[in-house]
Amino acid sequence: MQKIAVAADLAIQRLCSLALAIAALIIGLLAAVGAADIFGTSLLYHPVPSTVEFSEAGLAILVFLGLAQAQRRRAHITVDIVSGKLKGWAAKASLGLALIAAMLFFGFLTWRGYIAAEQSVAVDERSMGQISFWIWPGKILVCFGSGMAMLESFRQFVRLCLGMPETSDDQP
Amino acid sequence: MSDPLIMGAVAIAALLAVAAAGVPIAFSIGLVGAAGMFLTTGATYTVMTFQSLPYAAASEYAFAVIPMFVLMGAIASASGIISELYTAVNRWMEAERGGLFMATAVASAGFAAISGSTVVNAAMFTRIALPEMMQLGYHKGVSAGCIAAAGTFAALIPPSLTFVIFGILTDESIGALFIAGILPGILTAACYVGVIPLLVRLRPDWAPPSVSRFTLREKLTGLKGVWPMLALVFIVLGGIYTGVTPPTAAGALGAVGALFISIVRRRITTSDVWASFKQTAELTAVLFILIIAGLLFSRFLVISGFVTELTDIVINSGLSANMFIVLMVLMYLLLGMFIDPLSMLVMTVPFIFPVVKGYGLDPIWFGVILCKMIEIAVITPPVGLNLFAVVSASEGRVSISDMYFGILPFVVIELVVLLILILFPAISTYLPTTMM
Numbered sequence: 001m002q003k004i005a006v007a008a009d010l011a012i013q014r015l016c017s018l019a020l021a022i023a024a025l026i027i028g029l030l031a032a033v034g035a036a037d038i039f040g041t042s043l044l045y046h047p048v049p050s051t052v053e054f055s056e057a058g059l060a061i062l063v064f065l066g067l068a069q070a071q072r073r074r075a076h077i078t079v080d081i082v083s084g085k086l087k088g089w090a091a092k093a094s095l096g097l098a099l100i101a102a103m104l105f106f107g108f109l110t111w112r113g114y115i116a117a118e119q120s121v122a123v124d125e126r127s128m129g130q131i132s133f134w135i136w137p138g139k140i141l142v143c144f145g146s147g148m149a150m151l152e153s154f155r156q157f158v159r160l161c162l163g164m165p166e167t168s169d170d171q172p
Numbered sequence: 173m174s175d176p177l178i179m180g181a182v183a184i185a186a187l188l189a190v191a192a193a194g195v196p197i198a199f200s201i202g203l204v205g206a207a208g209m210f211l212t213t214g215a216t217y218t219v220m221t222f223q224s225l226p227y228a229a230a231s232e233y234a235f236a237v238i239p240m241f242v243l244m245g246a247i248a249s250a251s252g253i254i255s256e257l258y259t260a261v262n263r264w265m266e267a268e269r270g271g272l273f274m275a276t277a278v279a280s281a282g283f284a285a286i287s288g289s290t291v292v293n294a295a296m297f298t299r300i301a302l303p304e305m306m307q308l309g310y311h312k313g314v315s316a317g318c319i320a321a322a323g324t325f326a327a328l329i330p331p332s333l334t335f336v337i338f339g340i341l342t343d344e345s346i347g348a349l350f351i352a353g354i355l356p357g358i359l360t361a362a363c364y365v366g367v368i369p370l371l372v373r374l375r376p377d378w379a380p381p382s383v384s385r386f387t388l389r390e391k392l393t394g395l396k397g398v399w400p401m402l403a404l405v406f407i408v409l410g411g412i413y414t415g416v417t418p419p420t421a422a423g424a425l426g427a428v429g430a431l432f433i434s435i436v437r438r439r440i441t442t443s444d445v446w447a448s449f450k451q452t453a454e455l456t457a458v459l460f461i462l463i464i465a466g467l468l469f470s471r472f473l474v475i476s477g478f479v480t481e482l483t484d485i486v487i488n489s490g491l492s493a494n495m496f497i498v499l500m501v502l503m504y505l506l507l508g509m510f511i512d513p514l515s516m517l518v519m520t521v522p523f524i525f526p527v528v529k530g531y532g533l534d535p536i537w538f539g540v541i542l543c544k545m546i547e548i549a550v551i552t553p554p555v556g557l558n559l560f561a562v563v564s565a566s567e568g569r570v571s572i573s574d575m576y577f578g579i580l581p582f583v584v585i586e587l588v589v590l591l592i593l594i595l596f597p598a599i600s601t602y603l604p605t606t607m608m
Contacts, residue, residue: 023457024449027239031431034240034424038417052233055420060231062239066457069450075458076196081510081554083194094194101190101199105465108206112223142227 005164012148012155016068019148022141023065026058050129057127057138064113064145071102071152092160099157106150113143177485180478180523183208187469187519197515198458202465208472221471226464233420235340235463239456240423241331244404244430245287246448251434254283255300256397262304263386263394270372270379272310273318276301277364280322281357282398285405286430287326288333290513290550294323294558298565306569309380316570317551317578320558321586322364324547327513329357330409331423333459334543337514340463341470341521344535346419347412348604352536354409355599356544360589367585400433413607459514466518473522482523483530493531497594500524501545508549512557517546540600544593548586551579 037051070076083094119125120136127133159166187204191197209218229235248254261282262275276297283293297319305315327334330350339346372379386394408426411417417425434440473479486496507516521542528538550558553576563572593599 020450020453023453024446027243027449027452027456030236031240031243031424031427034236034421035428038411038421038425042416055236056231056233059233059236059239060227062453063230063457063460066453067461070454070457070461073454075454076198077458077462077512077515078194078196079191079511079515080194082192086194097193098195098199101195101203105199105202108222109226112219113227116223116227139227142230 001162002164005159005162008155012152013072015148016072016152019065019145020069023062026062026065030055030058030062050127050131050133053127053129053131053133057133057135061138061141061145064109064142065148067106067145068148068152071106071149071156076102096157096160099153099160102153103150103157106146106153109146110143110150113139113146117143176477176481179208179212179476180473180482183469183472183476183478184519191511191515197512197518198462198465200465201462201469201518205465205469205472208476209468212472212476217475221468225467225471229340229464229467230460234346234418235336235420235460237331237336237346237420237423238333238459239452240420240427241288241333241336242455242459243448243452244331244408244423244426245289245292246451247427247430247434247440247445248283248286248400248404249292249296250444250448251430251437251439253286253397253400253430253434253439254279254296257282257401258297258300260394260397263391266386267382267384268369269376269382270368271382272301272305272308273315273368273372273379274365276318277322277325277361277368280319281325281329281361282401284325284329284332284357285409286331286401286426288331288336290324290326290547290558291561293326294320294561295565297323298562302562302566302569311375311378311578312570313574313578314378314581315578316562316566316575317580317582318364318368320556320562320575320579321551321582322361323558323561324550324586325357325361327543327547327550328353328360328540330354330412331419331426332543334513334517334546335539336419337459337463337517338521338539338542341466341518342525342535342539344539345604348536348607349539350409350412350419351603351607352540352600353543354603356540356589356593359592359599360547360586363585363589364582367581371581400430400437403433404429413603415607462514462518466522469518470522479523479526483526486527487530493533496527496531497533497541500541501590501594504542504545504549505552508546508556509552509554511549513546513550516549517542534597534601536604537597537600541590541593544586544590548583548590551583551586553579 033051037048041047086094117139120139125135127135183204187200190200206218258279261279265271265275280293306312330353335349336346339349404426407429408422411422412419550556559575563570563575
């Protein structure tokens with residue numbers, strides 16, 4: 001069991017890192033395209049085509065791909081005025097409740113994200129701007145990001161149930 | 173449970189209970205909102221909302237302003253722009269008794285103009301200013317209090333993340349909110365600089381007698397460290413004010429500008445840039461999931477009829493608009509003692525804002541007042557986010573009890589500024605009316 005947990009930890013950690021790396025790359029692209037568009041519009045009177053559509057698609061991808069790493073580091077904002085004072089089994093119960101809520105929330109997002117991606121692929125959804133590009137790969141990535149966050153919450157929940165210590169980047 | 177008021181009240185109580193049990197705010201709000209929607213409208217509407225709303229919110233062009241300003245702040249922090257700014261201001265102010273307090277206030281206001289996060293601001297200045305304050309014999313509690321309080325300028329001085337989230341939740345112009353925050357932000361910093369000399373005169377043990385350690389030449393040389401901040405402020409706020417750039421594009425320009433300045437001055441490495449990108453991606457995810465949950469909850473409150481009923485009851489109760497504002501101030505100060513600012517914003521704005529509009533109050537002015545209250549909330553004991561940020565970043569130099577004592581004078585200054593902003597709305601509303 002321990003070996004399986006360690007292997008699963010490693011696999012999920014790598015997927016989280018990969019998702020975050022893609023999100024980070026998109027941040028850089030959004031900044032570059034946004035700045036180029038302003039320069040182009042103001043100085044050359046030639047805006048970068050489809051900047052708005054690209055920014056919209058990129059933003060959705062980066063938001064959902066960053067979720068898993070945020071969950072891994074328990075970076076989501078928590079009011080710990082009561083739960084922070086809990087010890088022993090009460091603290092574990094509080095953490096367990098938080099992880100169940102995370103699984104439920106991300107589970108809903110993944111389920112409906114999957115359906116949205118499926119519909120998007122079925123109609124070959126494309127952007128409406130000057131340059132028409134596929135929207136469905138982005139929707140698949142959105143579903144993947146939510147799914148990774150759910151998987152990460154599940155991994156933390158399993159570790160909690162098995163009484164395994166938190167990995168160093170689990171801690172808030 | 174068909175009465176919308178009872179249903180809304182039960183939902184708010186449930187979300188507070190779930191959040192108090194340790195469930196992150198985003199999941200508490202989102203799940204309670206979903207449960208409420210299910211009970212009000214049934215399964216189909218709920219699942220369709222879960223399918224459409226999160227993607228729609230996360231793919232809204234105007235909301236891309238969040239990662240852009242977070243990135244600009246992250247790059248500015250990593251490249252040392254902030255420490256140079258502090259050094260420059262410090263050289264000019266150290267001749268006054270309490271000069272380091274004033275330098276912290278002025279430099280914090282400067283950094284707030286390129287960073288929207290109060291916590292980042294407070295943590296940065298704890299590392300930069302606190303060691304020097306303590307070495308020179310400044311009172312450690314008041315020093316920590318000054319840093320924590322000055323860190324809150326980022327909530328009011330644009331580009332403030334609090335304004336962005338308020339704008340998203342209320343559909344108000346983020347550009348107008350940014351511009352509206354300029355004068356109140358400057359007023360707050362000016363009050364600090366004006367009151368600190370009086371405080372140290374009354375309590376000489378808080379700051380040692382002044383010593384001038386720098387020549388005029390050194391002071392002038394130090395000003396070189398100010399131009400990167402001024403350039404970024406000019407690019408971002410100038411663009412928004414003149415209407416050349418919408419806030420999102422201004423954020424992108426600011427982020428690229430910060431990177432360009434840092435590269436030209438050789439103050440940033442590739443790994444710093446990559447770390448800033450990753451840090452921005454993670455923080456963006458955290459903020460957006462909170463916004464998405466807030467929008468889900470807000471939709472539930474609207475479709476259940478809670479918002480309409482509450483607005484009608486409050487407006488018809490005979491409560492005057494002024495009394496309503498006083499109650500708001502008390503409510504936010506109380507909530508702020510226990511709940512972090514962004515959660516407070518997401519939890520309360522969906523039902524408070526319609527009442528504000530029902531009273532015919534200026535939404536931009538209310539946005540400024542709300543941000544000011546939130547600014548005060550993050551420094552109000554026992555739970556003030558900035559208090560903990562400073563204590564944690566001080567690496568054992570300051571205890572939480574030192575902090576609780578040291579923050580009090582600054583809470584009083586903030587309350588006075590809040591009163592001024594309530595009594596003179598033009599301070600907040602004048603500049604947006606002159607926008608191009």
